[in-house]
Amino acid sequence: MNIDLLLSAVIYGLSIGGIFFLVSIGLSIGFGLMRVVNLEQMLYYTFSAYITYTMVKLTGQFWLGLLFGIFIASMLGLIVETQLLRRVYGKEMIFTMIVTFSVFLIGIGIIQIIWGLDPKPVASPIKKILNLFGLKIPLYRLIIIVVAIATYLMVQMFLQRTIIGKAIRAGIENPDNLQGLGINIYRIFTITFVIASALAGLGGALNAPLVMVGPYMGFDMLLYAFITVILGGLGSVKGTLISALIVGQVISVGGTIWSPLSFVAPFIVMFLVILIKPTGLFGIKGIM
Amino acid sequence: MQRNKFDIFGPFILTIFMLILKFLFPNKMSFFTEIIIYTIYIMGNNILYGYLGLVSFGQPFYLGVGAYSAALYLAYIGHNPLIAILLGLVSGIVLGIVFGSPFIRLRSSYFALINAALCAIGVFVFERLLIDITRGNDGLWFRSRMHSISLLDIRLPSNFFYFAVILFLIVTIIYRHIDHSSLGTLFRALKNNEDKLKFLGYNTFLIKWIGFILASMLTSFSGALYAVNFGFVNPSLGENSRAIEVIVATVIGGSGTVYGPFFGAFAFLGIKDIVCRWITRWELVVGTITIIVLFRFSKGIWGNIKYLIDNYKIKPAKLK
Numbered sequence: 373m374n375i376d377l378l379l380s381a382v383i384y385g386l387s388i389g390g391i392f393f394l395v396s397i398g399l400s401i402g403f404g405l406m407r408v409v410n411l412e413q414m415l416y417y418t419f420s421a422y423i424t425y426t427m428v429k430l431t432g433q434f435w436l437g438l439l440f441g442i443f444i445a446s447m448l449g450l451i452v453e454t455q456l457l458r459r460v461y462g463k464e465m466i467f468t469m470i471v472t473f474s475v476f477l478i479g480i481g482i483i484q485i486i487w488g489l490d491p492k493p494v495a496s497p498i499k500k501i502l503n504l505f506g507l508k509i510p511l512y513r514l515i516i517i518v519v520a521i522a523t524y525l526m527v528q529m530f531l532q533r534t535i536i537g538k539a540i541r542a543g544i545e546n547p548d549n550l551q552g553l554g555i556n557i558y559r560i561f562t563i564t565f566v567i568a569s570a571l572a573g574l575g576g577a578l579n580a581p582l583v584m585v586g587p588y589m590g591f592d593m594l595l596y597a598f599i600t601v602i603l604g605g606l607g608s609v610k611g612t613l614i615s616a617l618i619v620g621q622v623i624s625v626g627g628t629i630w631s632p633l634s635f636v637a638p639f640i641v642m643f644l645v646i647l648i649k650p651t652g653l654f655g656i657k658g659i660m
Numbered sequence: 661m662q663r664n665k666f667d668i669f670g671p672f673i674l675t676i677f678m679l680i681l682k683f684l685f686p687n688k689m690s691f692f693t694e695i696i697i698y699t700i701y702i703m704g705n706n707i708l709y710g711y712l713g714l715v716s717f718g719q720p721f722y723l724g725v726g727a728y729s730a731a732l733y734l735a736y737i738g739h740n741p742l743i744a745i746l747l748g749l750v751s752g753i754v755l756g757i758v759f760g761s762p763f764i765r766l767r768s769s770y771f772a773l774i775n776a777a778l779c780a781i782g783v784f785v786f787e788r789l790l791i792d793i794t795r796g797n798d799g800l801w802f803r804s805r806m807h808s809i810s811l812l813d814i815r816l817p818s819n820f821f822y823f824a825v826i827l828f829l830i831v832t833i834i835y836r837h838i839d840h841s842s843l844g845t846l847f848r849a850l851k852n853n854e855d856k857l858k859f860l861g862y863n864t865f866l867i868k869w870i871g872f873i874l875a876s877m878l879t880s881f882s883g884a885l886y887a888v889n890f891g892f893v894n895p896s897l898g899e900n901s902r903a904i905e906v907i908v909a910t911v912i913g914g915s916g917t918v919y920g921p922f923f924g925a926f927a928f929l930g931i932k933d934i935v936c937r938w939i940t941r942w943e944l945v946v947g948t949i950t951i952i953v954l955f956r957f958s959k960g961i962w963g964n965i966k967y968l969i970d971n972y973k974i975k976p977a978k979l980k
Contacts, residue, residue, distance in 0.1 A: 409769055465769050466715045467954065473904060474950035481944020489940070591901065595780065598773060636784035643777040646770050647762055 389620025390520030398568025404607025445573025605655025718775025724898025726880025748884020756873030803891025914960030
């Protein structure tokens with residue numbers, strides 16, 4: 373296996389790892405803070421991709437579509453959080469999982485009604501291919517990697533430097549004490565959830581040119597997001613980033629070695645992680 | 661735990677009900693056969709969810725393994741469908757023993773997810789890894805290799821229906837027996853409060869493991885029945901996307917009860933049959949039904965009926 377193939381696989385892996393990070397960060401923080409396993413997270417991902425498609429179709433502007441997609445995704449997140457999740461906080465986790473998954477299914481049904489069943493292609497906004505180190509690398513994928521890293525830095529800054537961020541981190545560790553400080557924890561939940569869904573929307577819009585935008589695109593992504601979150605450890609931002617990169621590499625480099633491996637290798641990883649160290653690489657102890 | 665009159669004759673009543681249905685609607689016989697097989701599938705999940713309180717997002721895996729065990733036997737080794745079905749049953753027991761011990765240690769959400777991962781790995785195994793013997797997505801045909809067994813030629817659909825009905829009767833009686841026995845009581849106690857049961861001196865790990873083995877045995881058994889019924893298997897039997905359906909059906913019927921699985925299978929497959937004629941967007945319906953059932957109807961059909969019957973009897977007598 374030559375070096376060129378390996379290097380392109382690595383870069384490809386970094387770009388899909390970036391997407392995984394964007395969609396999984398919501399799952400991870402949402403779980404850490406609200407103890408809610410948000411299985412409908414991928415709905416925001418899917419909706420945003422579809423909105424981007426529609427914008428591109430109507431106006432030809434991809435980046436405008438991306439912004440609009442993120443906006444719609446966050447609005448959806450707001451609606452779901454305030455109407456549905458409020459009612460299931462405190463209930464047992466399995467109940468929440470089934471409920472949120474059903475919301476996911478309903479959302480897929482709505483998408484099918486609005487946009488139909490056939491997959492929609494979205495043209496990549498940047499078709500330039502760079503020639504780096506003798507490899508042909510699409511510039512768009514590099515931009516995704518840059519966006520993911522920038523997002524990570526911004527999320528970390530938000531969590532470490534702002535009051536709300538500190539409140540979120542405190543809430544992850546001890547929700548009761550946070551309320552004891554007089555902070556309205558439900559508002560913190562809502563803010564966190566909206567950020568999470570916006571990021572998932574960003575991931576969806578960015579990924580739209582790379583995969584076929586179809587009603588079921590969220591399904592596959594959901595499983596990968598789970599693998600990312602469990603490997604990284606629920607509740608940890610750094611863990612999500614690192615494990616997203618790892619899963620991306622496993623898929624791309626593993627796929628280069630033996631193509632069917634790209635599908636199943638992440639599941640084998642998840643299987644082993646749950647068996648051996650369920651809290652994952654950087655998981656915060658005592659959460660699950 | 662009240663034992664009402666229905667309970668004693670329950671399995672027989674349901675069996676006769678199925679026979680009457682077949683007599684009344686002979687053209688829907690294959691649908692009724694599927695209801696019976698699906699009931700056994702749900703019985704397996706009911707032990708996990710209703711009795712032990714464990715949710716698994718990977719039940720299709722056990723179904724698929726049971727189906728493929730029967731299928732591979734019939735395709736390559738032998739001709740007797742009874743042995744194939746027995747192999748499916750045994751494969752379920754093996755799966756339960758092998759995976760039960762590491763899985764049931766895990767906390768609820770991890771248990772659900774590791775089963776989901778196993779399910780995805782299973783699809784890979786059947787579709788790609790063993791493609792030479794399983795023929796992957798093309799599926800494995802073996803109907804022509806099945807021979808008739810001495811009493812009943814179950815290759816014919818109507819005979820298979822009667823065969824399934826007899827199995828249904830036997831399985832329901834055994835299932836009811838388990839429910840009424842100490843094991844059933846232990847299951848209920850465990851779901852209620854595991855620590856208390858430990859303090860009483862019971863080995864809760866072993867109880868959960870036995871429950872898991874029973875569950876996977878029933879699930880794989882139903883998988884083998886599916887295989888022999890269709891004479892054909894393919895990896896989509898074991899796919900992840902089917903995992904939520906069995907959970908919904910379990911809850912609809914009434915989780916933790918003996919007859920719940922039957923009502924769940926009937927209701928779920930019935931709704932699916934009706935809805936799919938008009939609406940192609942099955943996901944929307946499944947999602948909506950699940951939410952309605954979970955929020956408003958969590959006892960399920962049989963659970964609600966039982967509740968009404970039991971409470972009706974407790975009404976105090978009027979003094980004259």
